[in-house]
Amino acid sequence: MRGLLSILLLLPVLAHAEAPWRLSEVCPAGFRPEQGRCYLQSLYGEYASLQDSGVGGLKTGLPPLREGFTPQQIDLGRLMFFDPLLSGDGTLACSSCHQPSKGFADGRGLSIGINGQLAHRSAPSLWNVGFLKRLFWDARASSLEEQMEGPLYSPIEMGNSPEQLLKSLNESAAYPPLFKQAFGDSAISLDRIYTAITAFESSLVSLNSRYDLYANGVHEVLSKDEIEGMNVFRSFVARCAECHTPPAFTNQQIAILGTPEPDGHAFDSGVQAVTGDASQRGGFKVPTLRNIEFSAPYMHSGRFETLREAVAFYTGGRGHAVPEGEKLNLHWHIWEPNLTDREVDVLVAFLKTLSDESFMPPLPSAVPSGLRPVIDGKSN
Amino acid sequence: MKNPIRLGLLCLGLLCSMPSLWAADIPVKDGESIQDAVNKASPGDVVLIYPGTYKESVYIDKDNITLRGVVEEGKWPVLEGEGKRNDAILYSGNDFTVEWLTITHYKGNAIMGQSGNNFTIRYNKVIDTGVYGIFPQFGKNGLIEYNVLSGIEDAAIYVGMCDNVDVRHNEVFDNVAGIEIENTRHALVENNYAHDNTAGLLVFITPGLPIKTTFDVILRNNFVVNNNTPNFGAPGSIVSKVPQGIGIVVMAADDVIVEGNIVSGNKTAGIVITDLAFITDISSDPESEPNPDRLVFLDNLMFDNGADPVAEVKALMLTQFSRTGPDILATPGSAQEQDNCIINRERYTSFGVKKWSECERKSTADVLSYRIPGGAPSEPVTATNRTKLLYQGICAGCHAYNMRMIGPPTLAVQALYRNDAQGIADYIGEPHKVRPDYPAMPSQGHLSPELRKEVAEYMLKVTK
Incomplete structure (x- = not known):
């Protein structure tokens, strides 16, 4: 009886594995097709921004998005994103640390890589990542293609190598025909892998939050407290909006805040380790705040468990958490705003109006390798 | 609307977009809330604020709204922050006008814009208010005129990351910075009276901001006098590093024209031109071009500057056997080349301008305004669209x-x-x-x- 049950349970998987994979022919939600390629359709499409900077106020154009991929490329990227075939030992997928249910982060201070190794920093959310021109906390990559080589080949993250990645995809039965659907022929190259995953990541847009409705004239969707929080957010006392600038809620600059590390962790020198420039010691890229509600814990090493703690950091006093003996060029907006408890509360309430997961991509029940897709950090 | 013809003419003159046919006046009296009136207002409406004391912060996220104080026999409407409210006026809408208000004792800014094109900020008195007095940010096409501001611990008028702005006929005194044009293009700063600040007029690039340039700025016919107030900027702020006693600072900005100003009594120097090395203790930004280029110094009246310069300037001047600061100082390494120009240089005491060429352009009379004829495009969000x-x-x-x-x-x-x-x-x-x-x-x-x-x-x- 038990044997029969296992066979019955296996059957759908086998059936699926044998059916030919078809990549989606339609653009993901929020994207309209134009000559076979997908372009963002959003509330912000008609707005300009000063110097095309993608920063401003409520009704401001977005930064340029990585778009113009085909539906098939995006869908292929989606399947690879959840496929543990992409890691060195077949246990980890991109989705291990970028989990859909956790704002495409992983709910951890420091992420866990291959063989249970701890990564150096916290996995960032991928919502709206296609708008970013610099990637990683220390901004060391300037494209998603460049970025993904980091975790794919890091011996403490996915632990793969370019050679093995190409080999395993080529040797799988399902992938070459999928690359043909996405790129016209079945050749699998690193560039094509990166393009497809970039295409998928760039499709993760979140621009239909209640905040966005407010910004576009539907003022009644925010409560009195949330509006009060928004006004604290953009006030020149809290100054949040000076760096977390709408509409992307990041100005994409480097800022030195002097946030504390988790207990027992050495000070993270941030951008300085990349550029060698001592004036950038402790600098990190300003992250977006969209869907921030879902991606706790916060800051580069997840030092703050809750949004409230993260917000309260900014009213703790300029440099209050800088270790003794560290000399940091703290950002000029880090000052002494003396926010009241109520202001911190309404700020948190406002941050939750930035939540929108309506364009969550479909989570695959199977992936082309035949391995079990990694959904929410677990192989399903 | 009391006098539609006059208002219409006023609008034509100011290039503001025409109010809709149904535009209304919404009165606010002492004891009532300005915000309630704004919440009721539709694009084109004018909120009339009568004399009284208004203890609130007002935000305007609609287009084409005017906040207009009603001044009666010298009695003004006063927005009172009591040292505990954040900003007095926060706007994001396009075609916004704020005028005839007294604003005092706020923790943040008096008037702050975040985007919002075609703004008009005029006839306001801002006294002893927090960080900035008037601070439009990310706005295109604006007018700031006839405001009087004092007691601000940063810039009294701070045009930050904007395009096409005229700043004229304002008085700024007893502030750290009088008028600051920062990461902004096409700005005309004209006929202002900047006195008794730490520094009078500043044209800056601040590194680390998302919009990286400042260029095409005219400083014309301003009085820049006796700016010798000790710096009382907040620790860590950028202006806290500005030495006292400077009339005009040009830092890293390009294509700045200085013409017709009266610059006198500033104890460190009349005009200081410098690169980004001027501000220390700040994270470097490789995307910010640090050097001031193509400066144009036409005729200015400068005298009595540099009577008691700060130590760094004193040391520089000693190399020229002088104990006083100069009218014009291009700091070593900044703007030393002949892409900069000056006319009648022999009239001034100076440092670092020896190689500057003679200007071909003798006047900026051809430039009446840097605002955009017809205004910047702005389609208001209304209930119907x-x-x-x-x-x-x-x-x-x-x-x-x-x-x-x-x-x-x-x-x-x-x-x-x-x-x-x-x-x-x-x-x-x-x-x-x-x-x-x-x-x-x-x-x-x-x-x-x-x-x-x-x-x-x-x-x-x-x-x-």
């Missing part, structure tokens, strides 16, 4: 008119519901999977039933 905006912005991301996207074509939805807008409104509030070959639709339940119905009605009428 927001339905279209929501349809285009949200629904059309999944539904094309006659083509399959992630959702079924609008035509198919129209065929299914015919005239039943309520049916669509109910469905999108709580969608369930209907078509097996399409994914489930995300709920729009956060929209009110009325708004869902408006959008549904719009969807039924879409024809392409």
